[in-house]
Amino acid sequence: MGNLTESLMEELNCETVFTIPIFGGIDISESVVVTWIIMAVMVLIAFILGRNLRIDHISKRQAIAETIVTKLYSMVEGMTGPEGMKYTPYLVTVLVYIGIANIIGLFGFKSPTKDLNVTAALAIMSIILVEFAGIYQHGVKKWLHKFTEPIAIVTPINILEVFTRPLSLCMRLFGNVLGSFVIMKLIEMVVPIFLPTVFSLYFDIFDGLLQAYVFVFLTSLYIKEAVD
């Protein structure tokens, strides 16, 4: 049991991989390194898929690229609405990134989303995007006025929402990934064969992709609300 706790803690801790020896040493955590790996994979695939596009007589590669991009776009655009369409590329990127980050544990890496820094960064960027979308759409005055809608008394709650929304986004993602990881480890300890495979399908793949979708879905919803 003590062994399990130890290995769990070991897995849960986001270790510092290396330290950049400037400004008194900058610690680079494992999550950032794994993110680089994910970035490299995504960018490589994007580079391969996005080259030599033609209007007609398209290659199989281009057909795949178009299908992927169109599906992802239509998935997100349905949630943001027509006004929020310009934020689709970012949301699609985040969707794919979180999706890969959540299931990369299957390939032996430590999920970056198990690090609070990553989920916090994602949530902060989301709320900045949401508020920016509101300001861009309506201007500062109307954006500020929106805090008093529908009635003035809800203003504190609306202001509070600016902080609770990213917090909930961040914690939901972090908690889900962490929770499913811990449950998977416990199942592996209790029944080491067969059962982990079945549960892994749910916790690692389904829940991982679902959380990516939920994160993007909520961000889209907030954007839609902000630009309405």
Added chain:
Amino acid sequence: MLRIDINLLFTVINLLVLFGLMYFLLFKPVRKIIAQRQEAVDQQFKEAEDAKASAHELEAKYQKSMDEIKEEKRQVLQDASRKADSDYHRIIDDAKTTAQQIKDDATLEGENQKKQILLKAEKEIADMVVDATAKVVAGNTSTEANASLYNKFLDKAGDK
């Protein structure tokens, strides 16, 4: 596990870089190509639509000229038939007139010939009478002779 540090900033930078790269390497070119294709397809549809419209126009024009030709044909046929009809009647009338003329001529001719024949016969009879008379007078003939003479005359007259 629960530490917030400089790595948050790194993650933000990572995500921005990732977004930029994904956008410029994949999303933008793919969207652009889809938009271009849409444009090309729209263009083709428009061209097809235009071609269809002009074809319809041409068809209407041809239909009109066909109608005109049909009308003209009908007119020409009508005129021709009318002309033929009148020609027919004229020819028939002419023929009738000519036939009447010929008939009249023939009748006249017949009459004349009849008259001439009669005249000739009369002359011959007269001659014969004169002849017979002369014979009777000259021969001082008997009753027998007279009778034979009379028979001869009758024969001759019958021959004529």
